[in-house]
Amino acid sequence: MSYNVNFAIAAPLQIEQALCRELERLRLSKNITQAQLAVSSFSL
Numbered sequence: 001m002s003y004n005v006n007f008a009i010a011a012p013l014q015i016e017q018a019l020c021r022e023l024e025r026l027r028l029s030k031n032i033t034q035a036q037l038a039v040s041s042f043s044l
Contacts, residue, residue: 005018027037 005014007015010018027034032040
């Protein structure tokens with residue numbers, strides 16, 4: 001399912017939810033766990 005959020009007019013909660021969905025979609029497309037993502041984010 002595709003979500004389109006206009007960040008210029010969206011409420012903060014809507015923006016947060018859209019970003020979380022996108023992050024989850026990207027994480028799953030790379031087949032990595034949440035723990036692996038958290039560890040790799042500290043090494044940037």
